[in-house]
Structure formats: structure tokens, C-alpha cells
Amino acid sequence: MFSIKTRIVPALLALSILxxxxxxxxxxxxxxxxxxQSPDMMSxxxxxxxxxxSDARFxxxxxxxQIADLVDVLEKGEYTVxxxxxxxxxxxxxxxxxxxxxxxxxxxxxxxxxxxAGSLKADKVLGQSSLTTANSLQLT
Numbered sequence: 001m002f003s004i005k006t007r008i009v010p011a012l013l014a015l016s017i018l019x020x021x022x023x024x025x026x027x028x029x030x031x032x033x034x035x036x037q038s039p040d041m042m043s044x045x046x047x048x049x050x051x052x053x054s055d056a057r058f059x060x061x062x063x064x065x066q067i068a069d070l071v072d073v074l075e076k077g078e079y080t081v082x083x084x085x086x087x088x089x090x091x092x093x094x095x096x097x098x099x100x101x102x103x104x105x106x107x108x109x110x111x112x113x114x115x116x117a118g119s120l121k122a123d124k125v126l127g128q129s130s131l132t133t134a135n136s137l138q139l140t
Contacts, residue, residue: 049075052083060089060097067101068108079134080120109135 049071052058061084065071074081089097100107112135125131130140 047075048079048081048083057085057087058083060084060086064101064107064111068104068111070108070111074115078117078119080116080118080125082114082116082139084114113137113139 046054049065052062052065065074092100100110113133115134116131116139117134120131130138133139
């Protein structure tokens, strides 16, 4: 069983997408301790999936999205994704990460916990005490 922590981890980046269109940028909160949309992490004109696929820092996330069959879902809607980098995934013990990647149902739930409906700017995310995730859990 995998536990989902209910806090925003600073190692995550918030990426917003609009139905597969270009990623939204917000330069105002780059120094904030919580995740912010960082211009150097965004690829102008690319969808979230396009950014993840084209940026080597997200290779583990790319693999996880493919395993969970979430690529098409994320390309078709308007979402903000708290996208773990490879550095964030590296903090998970290898045995735990491998077990999660082998359990599609658990992996899907963990990934959906990192997705919020709508395109949220960093200041909007930081101004919330909680957000409802795509799997109907509260992210605080």
C-alpha cells in the first residue's frame, strides 16, 4: 500500500496546460518555497506532455504517465500538474518506486494526486489552503 502525503513538496513544479496548448508561465513567484511555474522549466508552445517528453529532468514522470495511460487524458483537458522531477523521484527508495511503477492502479492514484483541474497560476496555488486533486483528495 502506498501512502499519499497531503502537502506540497518544494521539489515539485507546477505546470499548467490548456487542452494540449502552450504551457502557462508565471514569473512572479520563482523564489517561493512552494512549487511555482518556473520559466526555465516550461517549453513555450508545448503541452505539459510535450514539455515532459522533451525535458530530460522529467524522464521518470514521462515513464510513469505512460505506464498509467494518462498521457492522452492530460493532453485533452485543462489541468495544473505538480510535476515531480527526476530529483524528486530519486528521493523515493528504489524498491518502493519500482513497486509503484509495477502497480498501475496505485501509480495512477499517486499521479492523479498531483493533478488539479484548471490552469492555475503560482499565486493562485500559493493563495489556497487546499486544492481538490483529480482523484478527489485534498492537497494541503
